[in-house]
Amino acid sequence: MIIQKEYKFYAAHRNEELDDKCSNLHGHRYGLRCFFEVKRSGALSTLFGDFDAKIDPYLKDQYDHGMLIHTGDSLYATLQDHMQRTGERFKLKVLDGPTSVENLAHKMFTEITEMGFRLQQLEVRETDTSVVTYTRDDWDEHNRDMAAEQAAATS
Numbered sequence: 001m002i003i004q005k006e007y008k009f010y011a012a013h014r015n016e017e018l019d020d021k022c023s024n025l026h027g028h029r030y031g032l033r034c035f036f037e038v039k040r041s042g043a044l045s046t047l048f049g050d051f052d053a054k055i056d057p058y059l060k061d062q063y064d065h066g067m068l069i070h071t072g073d074s075l076y077a078t079l080q081d082h083m084q085r086t087g088e089r090f091k092l093k094v095l096d097g098p099t100s101v102e103n104l105a106h107k108m109f110t111e112i113t114e115m116g117f118r119l120q121q122l123e124v125r126e127t128d129t130s131v132v133t134y135t136r137d138d139w140d141e142h143n144r145d146m147a148a149e150q151a152a153a154t155s
């Protein structure tokens, strides 16, 4: 059985690798639609509130009104330098790759899985017209690709 739950957060980002408007620092209202695999026990399965109790604070603490940033983006070093010099603290959500919806979906699929939920798929909406549907198969393939890249880098 699948339970669908929807969430949202606001965050800044840019994609420094793209040679267009997306390399400008800008913001989105990100929308998440989670498809959770659950098991029924009697009249109920996982309570809707059990998802919210973990996912709402996770989004508030780690993503909402923060900035998604790639460690390889030159802006990351600049922001770190600024924080060190001024003592000011920015809420940064650090990704190992560019902050595309595809990479964000991988990170969030991993983090929600680590909370103990089993996702069948995750939809991540970046704009009014663009949504990425990221399945468990996509996640498995992404993990395999990342492991292979890491092995190649260390060999």
Ligand SMILES: Nc1nc2c(c(=O)[nH]1)N=C([C@H](O)[C@H](O)COP(=O)(O)OP(=O)(O)OP(=O)(O)O)CN2
Pocket: 015, 022, 099, 100, 101, 102, 126, 127, 128, 129, 130
């Ligand atoms: N496959 C992907 N394509 C694009 C991504 C991405 O993450 N994965 N990201 C972007 C940009 O970050 C951008 O913010 C969104 O771009 P775009 O859809 O072109 O923005 P619009 O303002 O045209 O949105 P509308 O809702 O269509 O007005 C680009 N591509």
